[in-house]
Amino acid sequence: MSLVYARLDGVTRQLPLLAVDAPGLYFRAFFGVPEAAARTDAGEPVNAVRGFLDMLAALITRRRPGALICALDYDWRPAWRVELLPTYKAHRLAPDGGEIVPESLSAQIPVLLEVLAALGVPAIGTAGYEADDVLGTIATRQAGPVEVVSGDRDLFQLVDDDHPVRLLYIGRGVAKLDDCDDAAVRARFGVPAAAYADFAALRGDPSDGLPGVPGVGAKTAARLLVRYGDLASLVATLDDPQAGFAAGLRARLTAAHDYLSVAPRVVRVARDVELAAPPVRLPAAPADPQELMKLAARWNLAGSCRRMVDAMARHPEPAAADRDKGVPDDGGSGVEAVEST
CATH class of the missing domain: 3.40.50.1010 (5'-nuclease)
Structure with missing residues (x-):
């Protein structure tokens, strides 16, 4: 153009x-x-x-x-x-x-x-x-x-x-x-703009019917993405005992694995x-x-x-x-x- x-x-x-x-x-x-x-x-x-x-x-x-x-x-x-x-x-x-x-x-x-x-x-x-x-x-x-x-x-x-x-x-x-x-x-x-879709998936957004991960609010979602870079890297690290996740947080993220595997694709605009x-x-x-x-x-x-x-x-x-x-x-x-x- x-x-x-x-x-x-x-x-x-x-x-x-x-x-x-x-x-x-x-x-x-x-x-x-x-x-x-x-x-x-x-x-x-x-x-x-x-x-x-x-x-x-x-x-x-x-x-x-x-x-x-x-x-x-x-x-x-x-x-x-x-x-x-x-x-x-x-x-x-x-x-x-x-x-x-x-x-x-x-x-x-x-x-x-x-x-x-x-x-x-x-x-x-x-x-x-x-x-x-x-x-x-x-x-x-x-x-x-x-x-x-x-x-x-x-x-x-x-x-x-x-x-x-x-x-x-x-x-x-x-x-x-x-x-x-x-x-x-x-x-x-x-988080930077490029990470917003992953951030919204983690935190959830009731206006779009995104449940998010229970117990993970905006501050925790931002902290995790700053540390791991993106949601895919975060999920890939869950099985690493050296990753330093608190037991409760690891359990919540693991339980939400199926949701986290699709939610970012829903949030990302084409x-x-x-x-x-x-x-x-x-x-x-x-x-x-x-x-x-x-x-x-x-x-x-x-x-x-x-x-x-x-x-x-x-x-x-x-x-x-x-x-x-x-x-x-x-x-x-x-x-x-x-x-x-």
Whole structure:
């Protein structure tokens, strides 16, 4: 993928690709914006759509990316992960086998996707994988800085200072973004980002149905990984009488051997999924202004759509030096598509 440079504060800088965990954001928007405060004239709730668009506009304004893409869950609970660990997200399983999602949120997701398409913001997923896997693949293949936006702790594993990839970890809305590099991950969890999947497997994560090893909390998990390097090395050492494990800890880890043999594969995001190749340049204007106007009027989204359009129009223009770097000057950000190979 071509890189994008812009003149910011008198310095030519490489602009990042902003890769957004769309389900994470629209769930937060739904629960963060009261339904009563965001409805159509007919009374239909649009709080998730309005909140999502406002958060996205704020992100564009604050982060000034050269490119933007939203990742979707085409499979929120992939069969291959469930086969490895049946408890994976089992607590979020609806009686019909789907995910437990409020009905008023489900009705808004198609509306959001229509608005994003009219704006020209790509939203992609792939069969058999979660949005996390889409983000992992994009972050791995992008030839330049990536900022992943999510409130999902599993995505700390994508942080890579060399690539570079940062996680913009969201709390409530986007009012507070933790801009996390590897040092921030180490400070938060006691392990480098590359060890986060093993850390989560050891400690457990109730939000994903990961039981962890009983009696092994965050501090113990971090201490073990710092000492042994990774979970595979730790497990391989359990039978070594010279390893210095306390008897109780050795017993707990040994009893959890079957779980530990599969849990890291469940937690690790895929980085090689097949993706479509939509344009990911951040457009300076909506792709379909007339359709956007119709959607804004139909769903009472005029204010949020206007904030998105304004944010897109204000994003930095590519620096003149881009033409010398092989970046096309086409009136957009000059970013090409995410390659699928």
